Amino acid sequence: MLYSLAQLPWSFWLPLLFLQGAIIGSFLNVVVYRMPAGLSIAWPPSACPRCGTRIKTRDNLPIIGWLLLRGRCRACGQSIAWRYPAVELACAVAFAALGWAEPLQLGRFLPGEVWTIPAAWQIYGNHLLLVCGLLVVMLVERDGFALPWRMVLVWLAIAVPLGAFWPAIHPITPPIHNARVALEAGTPMVGMLDGVAGLLVGATLGALAGLGTGQGPSRLAGRNTMVVALAAVGAQLGWQAACPLAAVTMALVMLTAMFRAGVRTLKFMPNTGWLFLATVIWLFNWKTIVERWPWLGGEANYRTLAAGAVAVFTCGIVAWILRPRRGSGEEN
Secondary structure, three states, X not given: OHHHHHOOOHHHHHHHHHHHHHHHHHHHHHHHHHHHHOOOOOOXXXXXXXXXXXXXXXXXXXXXXHHHHOOEOOOXXXXXXXXXHHHHHHHHHHHHHHHHHOOOOOOOOXXXXXXXXXXXXXXXXXXXXXXXXXXXXXXXXXXXXXXOHHHHXXXXXXXXXXXXXXXXXXXXXXXXXXXXXXXXOOXXXXXXXXXXXXXXXXXXXXXXXXXXXXXXXXXXOOOOHHHHHHHHHHHHHOHHHHHHHHHHHHHHHHHHHHHOOOOHHHHHOOHHHHHHHHHHHXXXXXXXXXXXXXXXXXXXXXXXXXXXXXXXXXXXXXXXXXOOOOOOOOOO
């Protein structure tokens, strides 16, 4: 059945995935708005925050509803932030683009051999979960809230055990004996261990990044979203991907701190926003990166891990030193 559906043309799949992504993006808007405020994401139905009028179904259509309303509430005329359709569009594009790159082309951008149809769809689902989760983390950090723990626990409780049920979602195997054979045989324990190892490495790198940027241990749990974001990256992509992604992200954070005083628009991008962008670029260039620099892929060893940790912490310290001070004309 799955093989038959996979033979359908792109003209069928891409609009369908685009539509699904827009719907998920609309749901993510609800999550970002309600969960940090301690509200239920299921009830009550969406309403205008100013006048309390419930939003009609036709006005609640992803992207289209905002355009038809011209960005204003039908009842009171209150403006509706452009971020809502932007998030819906971003998710729609991500669903379609990743669908084209992974299941529809059998993972041609992924390291390793040619993937089977089931494996390609499993990897696609894993990457969608990661991209959507990072988008939520980025928006919550942008709004200045702490991540709700119930959201974090649900996300990681799904992400970490996925390797046990779908061992193929980790294109790069853990550095243990006969790991590839075990993965091909569908051994759950190997996939689970890979997820746990990635989670621990990612969380450690996130903690080092937080310490480097001046966020002490008391803030690591609530405010330092980089810990959660990198833990999820490690759990879903493997620790081999978490190391370079963490290092690149912190390098971008350092550069942002360096030029922030002169370029005010850079304040718009939270730290996890750079991780989100780096992860998306990584997914579309993973095979090329591993072929060019094998030590970032299948040949990655613990020296790579140590180098990544040092790079993350060093860039974090530099970013903290270069951060705008109070009274310098910029917000701290």
